[in-house]
Amino acid sequence: MGNRPDGHTLDRIRNNKGYFPGNCRWVDMSTQTFNQRVKSSNTSGHRGVHWSNRYHKWGVQLVINGQHIWGGYFEEKTSAIQARHELEIMHRGYAIDEEGAPINDEEKEA
Numbered sequence: 001m002g003n004r005p006d007g008h009t010l011d012r013i014r015n016n017k018g019y020f021p022g023n024c025r026w027v028d029m030s031t032q033t034f035n036q037r038v039k040s041s042n043t044s045g046h047r048g049v050h051w052s053n054r055y056h057k058w059g060v061q062l063v064i065n066g067q068h069i070w071g072g073y074f075e076e077k078t079s080a081i082q083a084r085h086e087l088e089i090m091h092r093g094y095a096i097d098e099e100g101a102p103i104n105d106e107e108k109e110a
Helices: 029-034 077-092 105-109
Strands: 009-012 024-027 049-052 057-064 067-074
Touching: 009 029, 024 029, 049 077, 057 077, 067 077
Parallel strands: none
Antiparallel strands: 009 024, 049 057, 057 067
């Protein structure tokens, strides 16, 4: 892993795993904040996807450096989850799974 770069902290790639070299990396605070477990109050089980009682649809949003990026409303939860992943890729360059680990194409196909 090397020495800690300025402005970076130690982060676990998969939050449900321990602190070992293959599961740790140096990241900035924006990435550290983004890579958190899904909160227990989350109704969808997916970060950035929520049920709207007002519209009776699944809403999608992404927050990066305090900026809220709206992804729209969807009838199906699976469509909302896919839209959230697409927002992450568009604005971050990668999507994450429910544990906060980056998703790559090989993992999605497995």
